[in-house]
Amino acid sequence: MLRVLYFASVREAIGTGEEMLDPPPEAATVSALIDWLATLSPAHGAAFADRARLRAAIDGRFVSLHAALGKPAEVALFPPVTGG
Amino acid sequence: MLRVLYFASVREAIGTGEEMLDPPPEAATVSALIDWLATLSPAHGAAFADRARLRAAIDGRFVSLHAALGKPAEVALFPPVTGG
Amino acid sequence: MIRILVQTGPIDLAAELALVEADGAGAVATFTGIVRGDDGVQLLDLEHYPGATEAALRTLAEDATVRWSLLSATVVHRVGTMRPGERIVLVATAAPHRAAALDACAFLIDRLKTDAPFWKRETRGGEARWVEARESDDAAATRWARD
Amino acid sequence: MIRILVQTGPIDLAAELALVEADGAGAVATFTGIVRGDDGVQLLDLEHYPGATEAALRTLAEDATVRWSLLSATVVHRVGTMRPGERIVLVATAAPHRAAALDACAFLIDRLKTDAPFWKRETRGGEARWVEARESDDAAATRWARD
Numbered sequence: 001m002l003r004v005l006y007f008a009s010v011r012e013a014i015g016t017g018e019e020m021l022d023p024p025p026e027a028a029t030v031s032a033l034i035d036w037l038a039t040l041s042p043a044h045g046a047a048f049a050d051r052a053r054l055r056a057a058i059d060g061r062f063v064s065l066h067a068a069l070g071k072p073a074e075v076a077l078f079p080p081v082t083g084g
Numbered sequence: 085m086l087r088v089l090y091f092a093s094v095r096e097a098i099g100t101g102e103e104m105l106d107p108p109p110e111a112a113t114v115s116a117l118i119d120w121l122a123t124l125s126p127a128h129g130a131a132f133a134d135r136a137r138l139r140a141a142i143d144g145r146f147v148s149l150h151a152a153l154g155k156p157a158e159v160a161l162f163p164p165v166t167g168g
Numbered sequence: 169m170i171r172i173l174v175q176t177g178p179i180d181l182a183a184e185l186a187l188v189e190a191d192g193a194g195a196v197a198t199f200t201g202i203v204r205g206d207d208g209v210q211l212l213d214l215e216h217y218p219g220a221t222e223a224a225l226r227t228l229a230e231d232a233t234v235r236w237s238l239l240s241a242t243v244v245h246r247v248g249t250m251r252p253g254e255r256i257v258l259v260a261t262a263a264p265h266r267a268a269a270l271d272a273c274a275f276l277i278d279r280l281k282t283d284a285p286f287w288k289r290e291t292r293g294g295e296a297r298w299v300e301a302r303e304s305d306d307a308a309a310t311r312w313a314r315d
Numbered sequence: 316m317i318r319i320l321v322q323t324g325p326i327d328l329a330a331e332l333a334l335v336e337a338d339g340a341g342a343v344a345t346f347t348g349i350v351r352g353d354d355g356v357q358l359l360d361l362e363h364y365p366g367a368t369e370a371a372l373r374t375l376a377e378d379a380t381v382r383w384s385l386l387s388a389t390v391v392h393r394v395g396t397m398r399p400g401e402r403i404v405l406v407a408t409a410a411p412h413r414a415a416a417l418d419a420c421a422f423l424i425d426r427l428k429t430d431a432p433f434w435k436r437e438t439r440g441g442e443a444r445w446v447e448a449r450e451s452d453d454a455a456a457t458r459w460a461r462d
Contacts, residue, residue, distance in 0.1 A: 008215050008287035009298045057285070060220040076217060080301030082288045083281040084201070084214070084245050084257050092362050092434035093445045141432070144367040160364060164448030166435045167428040168348070168361070168392050168404050182329040185347075192400070194351040197344070199417060200332075204341040206411070253339070264353070270346060270421045277413055 004037070006047070007078035010054070013047035023069075030056045031065045033075065053079050088121070090131070091162035094138070097131035107153075114140045115149045117159065137163050169240040170229045174221050176248040179255040184242055191240040193262030197273035205252025208292045214247045214256065217285035221245070224284040232261065232276050236268040243276065247286075316387040317376045321368050323395040326402040331389055338387040340409030344420035352399025355439045361394045361403065364432035368392070371431040379408065379423050383415040390423060394433075 004019045011017045027033040031051075038048040048054065056063055057076040069075070088103045095101045111117040115135075122132040132138065140147055141160040153159070169191055171184075181200065188196055203212045229241040242260040250256055259276045263269040288299040316338055318331075328347065335343055350359045376388040389407040397403055406423045410416040435446040 005217070007217055007285070008289070011215075057217070057220060060217075060223055062285075076220070076285075078217070078285070079287065079298070081282070081285050082299040082301050084284055084286045089364070091364055091432070092436070095362075141364070141367060144364075144370060160367070160432075162364070162432070163434065163445070165429065165432050166446040166448050168431055168433040181332060185328060189347070189349060189400075189402075192351075192353070194349055194353075196347040196349065197420070198347075199413060200336070200343040200345075201413065202336060202341055202343065204411065206339075206341075253336075255336075264351065266346060266348065266424055270417075270424070273344070274417045274421075277417070 002072070003074045005074060005076040007076065009079050010047050010077055014041075014043050028069055029065075030058070030063060030067050030069060030075070033069055034065070034077065037077075048077075055080055086156065087158045089158060089160040091160065093163050094131050094161055098125075098127050112153055113149075114142070114147060114151050114153060114159065117153055118149070118161065121161075132161075139164055169242075170226065170233060171240070171242040171244075172222055172225045172229060173244040174216065174218075174225070174247055175244065176246065179244050179246055179258050181255065181258060184244055184258055184260060188240050188242055188260045188262050191262050193239045193269070194264045195266040195269040196260060196262045197266075197269040198258065198260045199273050199277045200255055201257040201277070203250045203252045203254050203256050209252060209290045210294075211291035211296075212250045212252075212256070213289040213291070213296070214250065215287045215289070216245075216247050220285050221247075225280065228276055228279050228283060232272040235275075236261070236263060236272040238263050238268065238272055241272065241276065243280065245280075245284075245286075316389075317373065317380060318387070318389040318391075319369055319372045319376060320391040321363065321365075321372070321394055322391065323393065326391050326393055326405050328402065328405060331391055331405055331407060335387050335389055335407045335409050338409050340386045340416070341411045342413040342416040343407060343409045344413075344416040345405065345407045346420050346424045347402055348404040348424070350397045350399045350401050350403055356399060356437045357441070358438035358443075359397045359399075359403070360436040360438070360443070361397065362434045362436070363392075363394050367432050368394075372427065375423055375426050375430060379419040382422075383408070383410060383419040385410050385415065385419055388419065388423065390427065392427075392431075392433075 001020045006014050027036045034048050038045045059072045085104045090098050111120045118132050122129045143156045225243045233241050240262040244258045261269045261272040372390045380388050387409040391405045408416045408419040
């Protein structure tokens with residue numbers, strides 16, 4: 001199982017901040033994981049419609065959407081950060 | 085009468101921080117004023133022996149030792165400042 | 169000493185500075201960010217990525233400590249709902265001499281703005297809206313936790 | 316608001332910062348100088364030129380306020396006898412945005428070190444000695460009150 005975290009506008013669009021999911025083997029990159037997540041519900045589809053405004057972290061480390069997923073405990077998806 | 089102020093090591097060498105004096109007309113520059121002050125006592129002479137380490141202000145404004153004295157209310161003589 | 173706090177409660181400036189000064193420095197620099205209300209903002213909500221935020225702030229503080237040989241580096245960041253006039257962030261650096269403290273303080277607040285996972289939502293006229301990232305900020309943000 | 320204090324008593328950081336924050340800024344930067352005791356200094360005496368000191372500090376604060384459009388600039392300088400660990404100077408600047416507050420704070424403490432008529436005397440091992448000016452400081456000091 002993979003813990004998927006959503007923050008800010010992504011969290012609001014999906015309606016929850018955290019899901020425990022079991023992605024298929026085809027979700028081998030962050031981008032492919034997002035493709036799969038987008039099929040889960042219309043809300044997920046809407047949240048991930050604009051990839052240019054989507055950022056990701058694997059186990060707390062910022063990564064590009066092209067990054068290999070590996071076997072992390074946690075993936076976070078969110079819009080660009082807007083500062084402290 | 086001219087109020088002459090001394091600070092820091094100059095004040096200590098002379099033994100007072102302030103004198104009311106009546107310099108002669110020849111004391112037309114800061115440097116010439118110092119020449120005259122140096123004659124007032126051995127302590128004054130010692131205080132003004134090293135001109136390279138002497139700085140001056142006329143009525144609260146920093147000036148070079150070559151500056152014309154004019155008719156100020158106050159002249160201050162002191163070593164280079166060493167910061168706040 | 170490195171001190172990182174991410175908290176929902178108010179920032180106690182005096183208490184934090186007393187800790188910093190206790191480290192025996194000759195020079196302490198601080199930056200305090202305060203919620204501005206000048207453009208009609210009534211509330212500011214700050215969301216963050218718990219755990220990753222603290223790690224990002226700690227990495228920045230460690231980098232600054234090494235680079236400027238700091239005696240201490242403190243970052244206290246408030247999250248949750250704030251009103252104009254309230255402190256949102258405090259950065260404090262201590263070093264033997266002033267240039268190190270000042271440069272490290274400026275470095276920390278600059279990097280913190282782009283390298284830590286914070287998201288702002290502003291409420292104006294009763295309506296809440298997420299703040300859009302500026303491109304310059306986002307370019308810098310790709311540095312976050314990468315190294 | 317420009318606030319200049321030259322005083323023999325301790326510097327009340329919290330009270331000064333409360334005044335600065337009351338000016339409604341988004342960004343407040345501070346620098347606090349603390350008497351160091353690491354090289355055996357037991358006492359620091361700071362002598363100054365009353366009147367000229369305040370005027371020099373006010374001129375610096377006014378320059379910074381104009382150059383960085385500050386909302387406030389505060390300089391509190393202690394004079395007389397101090398012990399290691401005590402605050403000797405506080406500079407605080409407030410502006411809408413962080414870069415202005417930080418740059419102005421660094422400018423004020425740098426210029427204050429050379430442009431204001433202060434003289435330091437240090438006591439080590441019971442013996443008091445005037446601090447010698449560094450040439451770099453003295454070159455800068457000729458700017459003092461000249462313009």
